[in-house]
Amino acid sequence: MQAPAGDTIEAVVLEQARAAKKASRSLATLTTADKNEVLLAAAEAIDAAAEDILAANAEDVERAEAAGTEASLVDRLRLTADRIVGITGGLRQVAALPDPIGVIVQGKTLPNGLELRQVQVPLGVVGFVYEARPNVTVDGFGISFKSGNAVLLRGSSSAASSNAALVEVLRTVLTEHKVNPDAVALLPSEDRSSVTALIQARGLVDVVIPRGGAGLISAVVENAKVPTIETGSGNCHIYVHSAADVDTATRVILNAKTRRPSVCNTVETVLIDRGIADSALEPIVTALVSQGVTVHGEEPGMEPATEEDWHAEYLSLDIALKVVDDIDAAIEHIDAYGTGHTEAIITGESAAARDFTARVDAAAVMVNASTAFTDGEQFGFGAEIGISTQKLHARGPMGLPELTSTKWIVWGDGQVRPA
Amino acid sequence: MQAPAGDTIEAVVLEQARAAKKASRSLATLTTADKNEVLLAAAEAIDAAAEDILAANAEDVERAEAAGTEASLVDRLRLTADRIVGITGGLRQVAALPDPIGVIVQGKTLPNGLELRQVQVPLGVVGFVYEARPNVTVDGFGISFKSGNAVLLRGSSSAASSNAALVEVLRTVLTEHKVNPDAVALLPSEDRSSVTALIQARGLVDVVIPRGGAGLISAVVENAKVPTIETGSGNCHIYVHSAADVDTATRVILNAKTRRPSVCNTVETVLIDRGIADSALEPIVTALVSQGVTVHGEEPGMEPATEEDWHAEYLSLDIALKVVDDIDAAIEHIDAYGTGHTEAIITGESAAARDFTARVDAAAVMVNASTAFTDGEQFGFGAEIGISTQKLHARGPMGLPELTSTKWIVWGDGQVRPA
Incomplete structure (x- = not known):
């Protein structure tokens, strides 16, 4: 026509x-x-x-x-x-x-x-x-x-x-x-x-x-x-559980943030369990900063985070970081601020992983893997039309x-x- | 609450x-x-x-x-x-x-x-x-x-x-x-x-x-x-193909109209192929009338059909009837007036059946069977929430x-x- x-x-x-x-x-x-x-x-x-x-x-x-x-x-x-x-x-x-x-x-x-x-x-x-x-x-x-x-x-x-x-x-x-x-x-x-x-x-x-x-x-x-x-809106989280391997957590977070910050599967907020904060916080923040990432959070030395940061889909070399009390607090935070795209847990404990994958409501929920994998080509679809963040007809x-x-x-x- | x-x-x-x-x-x-x-x-x-x-x-x-x-x-x-x-x-x-x-x-x-x-x-x-x-x-x-x-x-x-x-x-x-x-x-x-x-x-x-x-x-x-x-709207057709068995056609049409006229899978329009009208029209109309059905159509002795009748979801003991030139005309009519619920062909010829089922765009397309079968219980689902007439997420x-x-x-x- x-x-x-x-x-x-x-x-x-x-x-x-x-x-x-x-x-x-x-x-x-x-x-x-x-x-x-x-x-x-x-x-x-x-x-x-x-x-x-x-x-x-x-x-x-x-x-x-x-x-x-x-x-x-x-x-x-x-x-x-x-x-x-x-x-x-x-x-x-x-x-x-x-x-x-x-x-x-x-x-x-x-x-x-x-x-x-x-x-x-x-x-x-x-x-x-x-x-x-x-x-x-x-x-x-x-x-x-x-x-x-x-x-x-x-x-x-x-x-x-x-x-x-x-x-x-x-x-x-x-x-x-x-x-x-x-x-x-x-x-x-x-x-x-x-x-x-x-x-x-x-x-x-x-x-x-x-x-x-x-x-x-x-x-x-x-x-x-x-x-x-509805496609594409991604405020993705990585939750570092108390039983996480810190090296794995650091590697996965860096990949999920810096590989291609402008795409919807990039991680935007890191949640660190209080039970591992003493050993995990410093290496993760140091690694992020060394790659040019600005960390927005509540700990000393960070850019002070506001409510907006928890909602932010930065799509840039920025990341929000919060220390949470436990897995329930992590899931509550994701429930409140996530967009239902991709959420990940880093943990060595299978019970925590099973709990997280069962309770988190998102198109993709990952255990010990980078959020960057939520992608039609990575999933082996050959062609990708987009990533659905709604629940009807198609999801992910x-x-x-x-x-x-x-x-x-x-x-x-x-x-x-x-x- | x-x-x-x-x-x-x-x-x-x-x-x-x-x-x-x-x-x-x-x-x-x-x-x-x-x-x-x-x-x-x-x-x-x-x-x-x-x-x-x-x-x-x-x-x-x-x-x-x-x-x-x-x-x-x-x-x-x-x-x-x-x-x-x-x-x-x-x-x-x-x-x-x-x-x-x-x-x-x-x-x-x-x-x-x-x-x-x-x-x-x-x-x-x-x-x-x-x-x-x-x-x-x-x-x-x-x-x-x-x-x-x-x-x-x-x-x-x-x-x-x-x-x-x-x-x-x-x-x-x-x-x-x-x-x-x-x-x-x-x-x-x-x-x-x-x-x-x-x-x-x-x-x-x-x-x-x-x-x-x-x-x-x-x-x-x-x-x-x-x-x-979207659920439930059903302007269903039965097309009596030139190679139909007239007894089968009559039996199926009667069942689809009179079993429960008020439900969405009831037949509302019968399309009769010109190639079989001489032998099929009279017995089908007689059978319908004998069961108290009012036939709206263009043939002598029928209630004169208007554009509204082709659109009608009567949900009553009324039916529209049209003689069509061939399978293409039947499909064109269904395309123009159907609601995408259930459409049926009565034919003994498998090529016509395959053509009809491939080309008709509806939640259910039937060959030599009553439209009344489009139903969750009949399909063996145990419970039925409704019959979707849209194409996204669920159909039928x-x-x-x-x-x-x-x-x-x-x-x-x-x-x-x-x-």
Whole structure:
């Protein structure tokens, strides 16, 4: 769907959604072989069009720089020959993943002879709302298409030229393969009204997944009339239990904080059990400080911590640290301030580990391991759509199966239900 | 939680939700044996309190009759000794069902030695919004409690006395068993404001499930800020394919329409393929009419059908009937008017059956079987929470596993993630 001139943005989005719904019907019955062929052809086509895509991206970068956008944001926006190789590599990787469609989840034969199968089917139409990186445009198409879904992409206006160039290539490939090109569409990004139209398109859009900052995510989730999946917000804790090995604790905390501070699985607060504080506090703080981390806490020599620090998702080389009385106090603190993403305990005592994993309410609960492992690729999913922090439908890293629904298929030979 | 006098209804509901969330933490770690003991004790306590419950119900019935409520509604509201036996039987049945909590959905050991398990856990706090029948009050508690969830019940104001009496018994049983009684609470039902407060209690309520008429369901789903599951709306079709056995078609249609016309899996529209209309139309219509069914259609002698009839969820001894050109036309009609509940084809030709089941987008798609089979009990789930017509989280009949989420539990021995 190209946006007809003169229409309101809302009307354009609804028309795109209707076209996507129509396209989704034919995607549902494509074979795995057909889908993989398209994905590999799309990778080739993007490689071949690299020059045009980079030129479009240069426009976006120029506009962003002229507007005085900060360097880190411009960097996320920028495409390079290497990054295009990364993007097409992603498509090839998705082509190689198992097809989640048609998998039989469960089944049985009833006493009356009816044969029941619960089969994985596409959701239908998926909406992605995301920020600067243009690679999400192609990722979003790849995972949606492999799982038989049509996708409506609402990228950032700052990446409008790059996204338009990428989606044009994708739609051309679909047409060449006799697939309805409305299986992928780029929504207008001039203002927020396209997001509003997308998240309220009941009956046309089956799920909207926001990827980006906390503000974007809560705006989408709170105003949506269609189902949404909340992703990514991570105020993760590591609790150093009284029976922890201090070296292990130090190593895990350092890794979870400094490996990539800007991602959602980074640790933001360390809780140290009073029973081990005498021996653990000093080496952990020293190690953090030696790596350039600012420690916010209540002990002498730290940046004084306020209520805000316990809530903070720093995404930087900052960490909050609190000494807690015992495992109950640790779990209470996590209950009060955690976002249900990833929580970890360091302990040598299995009873404490079992207690912690049973009682802590989060997508992932870890024993003696870095919170950095909560990640679709690390979990072996091949592709990651995001990390769900809600409890309905999907929780934790989402792969292709999380973009599916199910359908009961029932075969009989004339069975009727007794009164 | 008892409602403190003087507070606004919204404040009361939020306080109940906070208390439920707190209670849900302890429910999550109850053993199956503990839960079953409570459920059986609750059944006994309700049996023992039958007299008081019937007296409370008599107040509701009297009030309803005085208000001129129609007889069928009063009947749904009325409890009898027999119906109480049904209610407590339901609790005993839930006690006998397998516990969905703790089930390991999948798991693996990563190359670095990390052990991953994805475990079923409770959702947390479940809200039910429902209409007249007081038995849903106890059902809702039973399935929520067995699946480790706290439950907030928002019943009909017409059943307020019955519901209060039932919930009081349940809370007493919980207290006697040293379980936090806030695991079940009855929300105020004077007006709609308690529904609004419930469906907007983000961070406290994990899912709201509306059970009732289409108006109630769409009001809840469209205005909720917490996740919801849409249930029950059923405009179900039976398509009589050109290769159908006419006797089978007639038998199945009669069963699907007349067995219990008021339930959501009843057939509302029959689509007859033009290729078999000559031989199928007359016997099917005659059979329907002989059972007192009014046929709305375009053929001579029928009640003339309008656009409304194709949309109608009659829930009565009415049926719409249309002759369609072929399987494509049948699927197009279902796409346009169906509600994604249950759709059936009658055919002797397996290619047509495979085509229909692959292309029709509904929770259940049946071949040569009555739509009346879409039902949790028929599917062998033991307890049914409702029939989801949405695609996220649950689709089709929902049993206890549909009231769960999952948690990744990861055990290591100090693993850190390489840069």
